[in-house]
Amino acid sequence: MAKPDGCVVDLHPSAAPALLEVGARTTGRVDAADAPLRHAAAGVALAAVVDEGLFAIERALNFTFYTYGDTIEELREYIVENWRNAQIDDETVDRTREALGAGLRSQGVRPRVREQVLATKLRPLARPILVNAEANGVTRALPPR
Amino acid sequence: MAIDEDPEEHEVAALGVMVPSFASLRVVEIGCGDGRLTRRFAGAAASVIAIDPDADAVAELTAELPNVDARVIGIDELVLPAASVDIVLFAWSL
Numbered sequence: 001m002a003k004p005d006g007c008v009v010d011l012h013p014s015a016a017p018a019l020l021e022v023g024a025r026t027t028g029r030v031d032a033a034d035a036p037l038r039h040a041a042a043g044v045a046l047a048a049v050v051d052e053g054l055f056a057i058e059r060a061l062n063f064t065f066y067t068y069g070d071t072i073e074e075l076r077e078y079i080v081e082n083w084r085n086a087q088i089d090d091e092t093v094d095r096t097r098e099a100l101g102a103g104l105r106s107q108g109v110r111p112r113v114r115e116q117v118l119a120t121k122l123r124p125l126a127r128p129i130l131v132n133a134e135a136n137g138v139t140r141a142l143p144p145r
Numbered sequence: 146m147a148i149d150e151d152p153e154e155h156e157v158a159a160l161g162v163m164v165p166s167f168a169s170l171r172v173v174e175i176g177c178g179d180g181r182l183t184r185r186f187a188g189a190a191a192s193v194i195a196i197d198p199d200a201d202a203v204a205e206l207t208a209e210l211p212n213v214d215a216r217v218i219g220i221d222e223l224v225l226p227a228a229s230v231d232i233v234l235f236a237w238s239l
Binding site: 006007010063064065067068078121 | 147148149150151152156158159162163164173226229230231233234235237
C-alpha cells in the first residue's frame with residue numbers, strides 16, 4: 001500500500017518484561033503471559049522482510065515508555081483492563097505499596113510501569129527478483145544488488 | 146482514574162526521529178487505539194486512515210479527530226489502492 005518512496009514505521013515493545021517501579025526501585029514485573037513471545041515474534045517478522053530483500057532498515061532506536069498511576073491499585077486495574085492477558089500479582093502490589101509508603105508518596109512519586117519499546121523505520125526496496133530454485137522447487141526473492 | 150501514559154513524551158520523540166515532518170503525507174496507522182499517537186500527527190498530515198478492531202477506542206478517536214478516516218477493522222480487512230500512502234505506521238500492533 002505504501003508508495004515506492006514511502007516508508008513503514010513500526011513501534012513495538014521489546015521482549016523484555018514490563019517492570020513495576022517506584023522511583024528508581026524495581027518492585028516486580030507485569031505478568032503478561034504470552035507478551036514476550038508476541039513481541040519477539042514482531043522482531044522476527046521485521047527481520048524476515050529485511051532478510052527477504054523487501055525492505056531495508058533506515059533507522060532503528062529504542063526508548064522507554066512509562067505508564068503512571070496514582071496508586072498501584074489503579075495501575076493494576078488499568079493493566080488488567082487494557083493489556084492482553086496481563087496482571088500484577090499480589091506480592092508485587094505489596095512491594096510497590098511498601099515502597100510508596102516510605103515517604104515517597106508525599107514527595108509526589110507515583111508507581112509506574114516501564115516498557116522498552118523498539119522503533120524501526122523501513123524503506124521498501126525495488127521490486128525483488130523472483131527466482132525459481134529448481135533444485136528444491138522453492139521460489140524465493142533475491143535482494144536487489 | 147488518573148493513568149498517565151508517557152508524560153515524558155519519549156514515544157513522540159522517537160516518532161519525530163523516524164518521521165521529522167508529517168506535512169503533506171498520507172498516513173495509514175495500524176492499531177490506532179484511542180488515538181494516542183494519531184493526535185500527534187493528524188493535524189499536519191494530508192490524510193490519515195486509522196484502523197483498530199477495538200470499536201470503543203476508535204469511537205474515542207473519532208470524537209476527538211473527526212477528520213481522520215477511522216475504521217473498526219483489523220489489518221486483514223484493510224483494502225487500499227497500491228502505492229496510495231506515504232507512511233504505514235504500525236503502532237504497537239505487530
